[in-house]
Amino acid sequence: MNCLPLKMDLHVHTCYSYDATTTLREVVVYAKKRGLDGVAITDHDTVEGALKLAQKSNLLIVPCVEVTTQRGHVLALNVTTPIPPGLSLFETIQRIHEVGGIAVAAHPTAVYKGGLRRQIIPSFDAVEVINSKTFPFFLSTYLGRKVAIRLNLPQTAGSDAHHASEIGLAYTLIEADPDIDEIIRAIKRGAAVPVGKPITWKTRLQNAMSSLKRRRM
Numbered sequence: 001m002n003c004l005p006l007k008m009d010l011h012v013h014t015c016y017s018y019d020a021t022t023t024l025r026e027v028v029v030y031a032k033k034r035g036l037d038g039v040a041i042t043d044h045d046t047v048e049g050a051l052k053l054a055q056k057s058n059l060l061i062v063p064c065v066e067v068t069t070q071r072g073h074v075l076a077l078n079v080t081t082p083i084p085p086g087l088s089l090f091e092t093i094q095r096i097h098e099v100g101g102i103a104v105a106a107h108p109t110a111v112y113k114g115g116l117r118r119q120i121i122p123s124f125d126a127v128e129v130i131n132s133k134t135f136p137f138f139l140s141t142y143l144g145r146k147v148a149i150r151l152n153l154p155q156t157a158g159s160d161a162h163h164a165s166e167i168g169l170a171y172t173l174i175e176a177d178p179d180i181d182e183i184i185r186a187i188k189r190g191a192a193v194p195v196g197k198p199i200t201w202k203t204r205l206q207n208a209m210s211s212l213k214r215r216r217m
């Protein structure tokens, strides 16, 4: 066991997501710059970038996918095959478990309209309580923590970086050896502490402008 916990940003997008710009090389450069031991590559509905990076990087890369469900986003951690988008939350979580992954409720207070219903509660493995992109950040974090505590689920954090400079703004400290299976087991048993801050107002504004431009194209 390491003396120090691993510092992992558990929510990072690359240019394999339709709405992100970060190249695989930039992920490595910025992760090192921010002192991270590794990242979870969580592109929207694809694992292509994650698998490519895992092959050629000496960072810890957790292959993941951010799955678009009928009721919000689910982070499928430790999956090497994409989970089909558009399914119900329940079925999505089931599929994630079938392929050996764990299901994390992504930015739950921002997306899960109507809250997390009782019947799907036992299926999640963790709740992302800190996500640098949520707005308003401090209220979302407070509510996210409340959800996790109420459901008695482990807590994670990630930047949800769509641009390289956002990588590492939030991260999870994980008590585990530097091995992907160990990391996943540690998250599941709650040996994980979420840490993080929001993206700056300047970045928020730039992101809003570029998403407007994308919509007009």
Ligand SMILES: [Zn+2]
Pocket (backbone or CB within 6 Å): 066, 073, 106, 107
């Ligand atoms: Zn999302």
Ligand SMILES: [Zn+2]
Pocket (backbone or CB within 6 Å): 011, 013, 042, 066, 160
């Ligand atoms: Zn995301």
